[in-house]
Amino acid sequence: MRLAGRPALWSDGPVSQGTAAAYDSLAAGPAGLHWVESVPDAGRSVVATWSLSGGTVLGALPVGSRVHAYGGGAYAVAGADVWVVREPDGQVWHAGSGRRLTASPYPHGGLSSGDGLLLGVRETATHDQLVAVDPAGAGETVLTESPFLGAACLDGGRLAWTRWADGVMPWDASEVWTAAYGRDGLRDAVRVAGGPDESAVQPRWGPDGCLYFLSDRTGWWNLYRHRAGRAEPVAPMAAENAAAPWELDYANYTFLPGGRFAITAQSGPEHRLVLVEADGAQRLAGLPYTHLKPYLATVGDRVAVIGGSPVRAPEIALVATDGTGRVEVIRSHERPAGHLAVPEVIRVGSGADQVTALYYPPPGAGPAPLIVRPHPGPTHHSAYRLDEDVQFFTGHGFAVADVDYRGSTGYGRAFRKALDGRWGIADVADCRAVARHLLDTGRARPGAVFVSGASAGGYTALRAVGEPGPFAMATARSAIVDPAGWRRTAPRFQRPHAAVLAHPDAAVRASRFTAPALLVHGTDDPVAPVADVTALAAALAGRGLLQGLLELPGTGHYLTGPAARAAALAELAAYRSVLARAAR
Known part of the structure; x- marks a missing residue:
């Protein structure tokens, strides 16, 4: 028997086959927004694309990464092209044509694009390799190797990536490295952050040409800018601006027009979205969400988030940054009816x-x-x-x-x-x-x-x-x-x-x-x-x-x-x- 007023999420009777989809790996591209969406009835995940003119299209290829067992970075957008790590072979494919770019015995993940190349992390039985994949299908080149590697970013011939040693987890001890990249490979590689007692993650090149990353050197994961040979805090706060890096494609901050930023901030169980102005001033974006997945993306002057709360199933929304508090939901599940327990x-x-x-x-x-x-x-x-x-x-x-x-x-x-x-x-x-x-x-x-x-x-x-x-x-x-x-x-x-x-x-x-x-x-x-x-x-x-x-x-x-x-x-x-x- 069902209790009166209880939502029919489960029943005492026969097990149903239906379940809600999940959204992950949100990113912006020229066509709009992309994310990985599970398709429960088909038992697979695909890349979804939402255009600014409206409407969502689900890709055809099953995608997913097995790197580090928890994956992440199963697709990358390069212009009008979408490249995916296809399941179950773990190789890189062109989503539109179904053309395979790699033929390695090792799985791939952590895909990103830059300077006309695809970058990815390839995991062998003993260590990781950072590889450059030729979009034309001419194979892949190993750029650097390490016991463990995080996803890399490439911009204007400058490469940045995360690495960590055997015997540690990336949330305990990890490093951010940079190098010049050209036809002859990597040059002048240097560590810019991290070490045995510091977790440095999520390096990205900013619109101002500086390298940004998240570090817990103060005891909290906060955002830093590296320029002129030194790192400076961007938005200090007693909150976590990063998620523990279980997967390879987390994006807990994003760049906004006019030298501004949006950053997730976790204090205890609750997540908030913090907007950082060009002068460093911080303000909260009013959201109907208590939980934010570690994926932010910029669409014009708005921030795309995957948010949820005890009374709202996870949904993808565009959040205004102009102080109006407008939230436009672009992908969501049907909201449960009836009584919901709120914690x-x-x-x-x-x-x-x-x-x-x-x-x-x-x-x-x-x-x-x-x-x-x-x-x-x-x-x-x-x-x-x-x-x-x-x-x-x-x-x-x-x-x-x-x-x-x-x-x-x-x-x-x-x-x-x-x-x-x-x-x-x-x-x-x-x-x-x-x-x-x-x-x-x-x-x-x-x-x-x-x-x-x-x-x-x-x-x-x-x-x-x-x-x-x-x-x-x-x-x-x-x-x-x-x-x-x-x-x-x-x-x-x-x-x-x-x-x-x-x-x-x-x-x-x-x-x-x-x-x-x-x-x-x-x-x-x-x-x-x-x-x-x-x-x-x-x-x-x-x-x-x-x-x-x-x-x-x-x-x-x-x-x-x-x-x-x-x-x-x-x-x-x-x-x-x-x-x-x-x-x-």
């Missing part, structure tokens, strides 16, 4: 140990069953936007608390680094603190508090039931179970992540469980091996603490469409079973 931002504790959560109450009053959710990543944050899972569970009478535990982004470098060597300890303590706060304030029902997470959040959930209370059950989707083993099985990009987070006692051990667990996992997961989960399931079953094991054939690390719906329905059934047992 309250709560903070527990104080000082460096303060933890922030988004608390979603269900309809009605009084203490409710509570689901505490540590986000995946773990170097990420809770999304302050419409979440189908949240609405599904609040619609069924559960409260939900999304926790930005220590290690989350949006709170500065020190908070982001606070999980190093303490994974499964500090994050668990923060989830427990939020649960106890909601119990103490009468918003959670005693004995009916659950913990649920996916990927790294699934690991946190499993660790959270490794000691008594307050959690009555854990749900783990696509969970990492053995951090030590994960250092060997994780994608090459993420192995240093596993190493810096882990500690000698980091493994999930069935012998420590004090509450049951539901395990949900895809059989084709390339990030977290399913064998680890099935072994844990067997051990839990032997102790009578396996609430269930849902294996999803042919499903990878990310649960979407029917797999996501099956997982949500299994999770709801598991909670109801635990609550029914407690009521006997």
Whole structure:
């Protein structure tokens, strides 16, 4: 049965095949705007183009990048041409003619265009290569190599790119380099920012000829300008102007006419759009969004964004920068009808140990069953936007608390680094603190508090039931179970992540469980091996603490469409079973 007034995002009945599209990789070109749009019914993603005269056209070629496992930069625009990284071969193709430009055994990503060339990152089994691809189809040339590389930009014979070493993640230690580029390759390469204790990302040549980049040298990712041999801050603020660089094509700032800028700013879970005037003055652009994806683009004097909020599904919009506050939506989903749970931002504790959560109450009053959710990543944050899972569970009478535990982004470098060597300890303590706060304030029902997470959040959930209370059950989707083993099985990009987070006692051990667990996992997961989960399931079953094991054939690390719906329905059934047992 459906609860009255609940949006029909999910149902208790047969699993539906439909789901909303997703928008990513927004960029401007001569024809208008471009982005990567998922086509759920077709099971693929394509490049979409919106012209200034109106109308959106979806491309025909399936696109996507597998570089660093998380991809990004799957297309580039050069004049009237669109070049894409085609799935599943990972090669560069001309979208219009279907002509292939590369024939490498290695996948490509991080495409960009400049000076009549295409640039891209090519990942081998051991390192990355920055390549120049001839649009005429004459092959590709390796420009430079490094353990890891970010997307490059080329303008007027000047090249800029990001690189980082083996054993580190780019949000911990990365560098911006520049060089002159000509027929004889790169000359006079020099590092202009970054180092062992600094993350420098997203280099771009500005209209004024200067190099711009984002650096966390002050403890916050802020925008800098490099000129006359030195870097100077452009818009200092106690907020994060960059997203942790999981993908290769993030664009958290964009240039506006008249020497102005637009920059995303994240403070805790909330994102804002900051407009920086030519004299350095900062002002907020009034937006109906609490979440902005890390893709900004300039269209005339307006800023294109992908924005969302707890009551608005992600949409693509053009934001005026003239102070009028006008927002023109050019691509969106149908807005959900009925009651939507809107979160309250709560903070527990104080000082460096303060933890922030988004608390979603269900309809009605009084203490409710509570689901505490540590986000995946773990170097990420809770999304302050419409979440189908949240609405599904609040619609069924559960409260939900999304926790930005220590290690989350949006709170500065020190908070982001606070999980190093303490994974499964500090994050668990923060989830427990939020649960106890909601119990103490009468918003959670005693004995009916659950913990649920996916990927790294699934690991946190499993660790959270490794000691008594307050959690009555854990749900783990696509969970990492053995951090030590994960250092060997994780994608090459993420192995240093596993190493810096882990500690000698980091493994999930069935012998420590004090509450049951539901395990949900895809059989084709390339990030977290399913064998680890099935072994844990067997051990839990032997102790009578396996609430269930849902294996999803042919499903990878990310649960979407029917797999996501099956997982949500299994999770709801598991909670109801635990609550029914407690009521006997």
